[in-house]
Amino acid sequence: MPIDAKDVRWVQAPKIGLAEKLYLPAILQGLQTTMRHMFEPRVTQQYPEVQPDLPANYRGVHRLNRDEQGRVKCVACYMCSTACPAHCIDIVAAPSPWPDREKYPETFVIDELRCIYCGMCEQACPVDAIELTTLYDLTGMSREEMMFDKEKLLAVFDRTTQTGSDPVRTHSGKLGPASELADSGLTNSSTAQS
Amino acid sequence: MDGTTLLYTVLTIAGVIGFLQGMAGMQVWLERKLSAWLQDRHGPNRVGPFGLFQSLADGLKFILKEELLPGNVDKTLYLLAPMIGLTTATLAFAVVPFGDTSVPSLGHNPGYQFVIAPNIDIGFLFIFAASSITVYAVILAGWAANNKYSFIGGLRSSAQIVSYEIPMGMSILGIVLVSGSLNLERIIERQVNPEHSAWWLWNVVQQPLPCLIFMIACFAECNRMPFDLPECEQELVGGYHTEYGAMKLAMLLMGEYTHMVTTSFLMAILFFGGWHFPLIAEVNSPWFMKVFVFAVKMGAFISFYMLVRWTILRFRFDQLMGLAWKVLIPMTMVYLLCVMIVVELDKQWGWKNSTWLLLPISLLILVGAAWLALLMPKGHERAMPRRIHPVEARG
Numbered sequence: 001m002p003i004d005a006k007d008v009r010w011v012q013a014p015k016i017g018l019a020e021k022l023y024l025p026a027i028l029q030g031l032q033t034t035m036r037h038m039f040e041p042r043v044t045q046q047y048p049e050v051q052p053d054l055p056a057n058y059r060g061v062h063r064l065n066r067d068e069q070g071r072v073k074c075v076a077c078y079m080c081s082t083a084c085p086a087h088c089i090d091i092v093a094a095p096s097p098w099p100d101r102e103k104y105p106e107t108f109v110i111d112e113l114r115c116i117y118c119g120m121c122e123q124a125c126p127v128d129a130i131e132l133t134t135l136y137d138l139t140g141m142s143r144e145e146m147m148f149d150k151e152k153l154l155a156v157f158d159r160t161t162q163t164g165s166d167p168v169r170t171h172s173g174k175l176g177p178a179s180e181l182a183d184s185g186l187t188n189s190s191t192a193q194s
Numbered sequence: 195m196d197g198t199t200l201l202y203t204v205l206t207i208a209g210v211i212g213f214l215q216g217m218a219g220m221q222v223w224l225e226r227k228l229s230a231w232l233q234d235r236h237g238p239n240r241v242g243p244f245g246l247f248q249s250l251a252d253g254l255k256f257i258l259k260e261e262l263l264p265g266n267v268d269k270t271l272y273l274l275a276p277m278i279g280l281t282t283a284t285l286a287f288a289v290v291p292f293g294d295t296s297v298p299s300l301g302h303n304p305g306y307q308f309v310i311a312p313n314i315d316i317g318f319l320f321i322f323a324a325s326s327i328t329v330y331a332v333i334l335a336g337w338a339a340n341n342k343y344s345f346i347g348g349l350r351s352s353a354q355i356v357s358y359e360i361p362m363g364m365s366i367l368g369i370v371l372v373s374g375s376l377n378l379e380r381i382i383e384r385q386v387n388p389e390h391s392a393w394w395l396w397n398v399v400q401q402p403l404p405c406l407i408f409m410i411a412c413f414a415e416c417n418r419m420p421f422d423l424p425e426c427e428q429e430l431v432g433g434y435h436t437e438y439g440a441m442k443l444a445m446l447l448m449g450e451y452t453h454m455v456t457t458s459f460l461m462a463i464l465f466f467g468g469w470h471f472p473l474i475a476e477v478n479s480p481w482f483m484k485v486f487v488f489a490v491k492m493g494a495f496i497s498f499y500m501l502v503r504w505t506i507l508r509f510r511f512d513q514l515m516g517l518a519w520k521v522l523i524p525m526t527m528v529y530l531l532c533v534m535i536v537v538e539l540d541k542q543w544g545w546k547n548s549t550w551l552l553l554p555i556s557l558l559i560l561v562g563a564a565w566l567a568l569l570m571p572k573g574h575e576r577a578m579p580r581r582i583h584p585v586e587a588r589g
Contacts, residue, residue, distance in 0.1 A: 021564040024406075030505040038231045046236070 054134045056169070059117045061135040062110055062148070063156040065128060065168055072154060074129035076103040080121035088114035089121060108150040113143060133166045206310050210292075214284055217455050218448040219249035221496065228500045259440035267437060271338035276442045279331030279449035283456065286324035289317045290459045293469060293485040295379040299387055302477050308485065309379070317378040318370065321460065322363055325415060329355045331449065339437035347436070350511055354414055354421060357515055361522035362411035365404035368533040369397055369464055372549050382468035386477055396467040400549050403529055403556030405465045407522055412457040414518070416450060419503035421514055458495035459488070466491055525563055529556070 019025050045052060054060075065073045076093035094106035121130050133156065140146040148156075160166040223238070223246060230237030238245030263269065293308025314320060329352050336348015370376055373384040385396050398405045414421040438446060462468060469475055469484035509517065532555045539548040 016568065018561070018564055018568065021568050022560065024560075027506060031501060034232050034501055034505045037234055038228075040234060042231075042236050043234045044236045 052136075054136070056134070056166075058134040058136070059119045059122075059132045061112065061133050061138050061156055062115070062121070062153060063131055063133055063160060063166075064108065064150065064153040065131060065157055066154065071098060072104060072129070072150065073127050074105050074108060074125075075101050075127055076105040076108075077126065079124045079126060080130050083120045083124035084115075085118060085120060086114045086116050088112075105150060108153065110148050110153065112138060112140075112146045112148055128169075131166075131169065133160045135160065135166075202306055203310065206308075210287060210310060211284065214287060214452050214455060215448065218451040219253055221451045221454065222252055223249045224496065225500050228497060229504060232501065232504045253444075256440055256444040261440050261442070264437055266340045268338040268340065271334045272437070273442075275331050275335035275338060276438065276445035276449070278334065279328060280445045280452070282324050282327040282331070283449040283452035286321045286456050287452070287459075288324075289314045289320050289378060290456060291378055291382065291463065291468065292459065292488050294481040295382060295469070297383045297386060297477055299383060300477050304481065306481075307379075308481070313377065313379070315375065315377050318366060318376045318381075318460075318464075321456070322359070325453065325456070326356075326359060328449065328453065331446070335438070335446065341437060344436045351417060354417070354511075354514060354518075357518040358411045358414035358421075358522075361407050361518060361526050362415065364523070364526035364530060365407040365411065366464060367526075367530055368401055368404045368552070371530075371533050371537050372397075372401070372552075378463050378468075382463055382470070385467045386470045396465060396470070398465040399553065401465075401552050401556060403525070403559055405461075406560075407526060408464070409461065410517075410522065412461065413499070413502065414514070416453045416457060416499070418454070418499055420506040420509050422503075422508060454496060454499055455492065458492045458499070461495050462488065462491035521563065521567075525559055528559055532559070 067073050074091075075096075076091055078091060078093075081087070081089035081091055088111040090107070090109040090111075091105050092107045093103045096102060096104040098104070117132065119132050122132050135156070138146075161168060226248065227237040227245065238248040241247040241251050263272070288310045291307070291309040291312075294304045295307055295309060295312070296303045332351045332355065333348050336344045336346075336351070339345070339348075369381060373381045375381070381397075413419070469488050470477075471487045475483040475487040533552065536548050536551050536555070539545040539551075
């Protein structure tokens, strides 16, 4: 629909004065700004002498958490491998040797090269078994080396919790709500449902 | 020419060529470091202490790269262009003093003069002529590359260089008339001799307008920002040196950096007193103080080149040409008229130190030109007057 003439506001660029037409004052001001930057501190981080300061929820290499007794927390429910968009998690479940859970992963392989480090597995896990750490400088000499199996993932856990850089961000020791034996009275957990 | 003079000249030539090639490497390092510091970065700092060996690494890279001769280029011209570029840029340095020179009026005649060719009375004209031939390098490089973008880059660059040679030469005429000679050593002498100037003052204080115009023209001659339209990457990929790689590109770039060194020296000599510095390097100071002062001045100007690169926006080509032809050339013409009048005041009417009049005249011309530019309506309005008149912006 046509616009009313009274709704239109015409504007004009501000007029140039003598000082602006000379261009020299503006250039000197610009030179001052540039010179000032020369004496300000540099913002570059000198890697690798200075390592970057990563937030705690940085999505790096995965690890499998252990519980209070040192057993692997994972109950092989396949939620992480179902959620994974890159299909890089491969689990083989087996009956658990411990009484407080039904299954445990016999093998748990993540292909770190296929992984897109999106963190969906971490979000999907009901027992907080898989987490992404702040380890970012992962290298390997062969493709086979980069397929992390359960031992390697647990080793990542051991290393990162010892150095204190990646504390376990979940309820430590207790199983999460997905464990169906939580309210059966066989465990020591106090998360019994009423 | 007797044996000693010949020996001195050959040694000086060898020294100067070594210095210029070395300066090209140093300038690469300095450019990268200064550009980084101005952008809150560090610059190269891995290759040596403060990254000083970075240019060595770059030089090695240029030497070891594969020398290509593309199939679609005009072979003779393609190979000729970098040669001309480097040769003429180095040739222009033949009359530039870089240290102690003779000052006959004060009785100072050193045995060895720090010029390759001393006492050339056409000093500045020779430099001007040699740098004019560098246009050929650009045109041939752009043409031989057989490539639309290089061609446009070469065309723009040659038009730019040729247009800015005129203000460059004309602004110096003011200095030449006042000093009485084109010889660069006489120009230094006039600034050093306390009889002609009241204190230790240099030409820049008596004549700031030619200094400004010469500086602008030098930026344009060296294809440096804000006039680097011929070689900017956003517009023309690489401009006239797109098709060049390895050593041929290095030669073109060395020619450009040598040009920067030569014009820095010229600015120091013509306006900033050459080797003179009030207390540190007077006429009777030792030669190394004079060389040192020259080096510091040259370094300051080269750093200024690099500082301006990251400060001022690039000019559009029509703005560039408009600046040369519509602004700088009329200003230099009016200024030249004033200089002629002032020099006559000294000669005919015996008005001593009349050259001091040039200082207010310079400022008046500068401000007057800006004021005149404000009075004139814009180009497109003169062609077709506007029918709707917008209101003033509010707020």
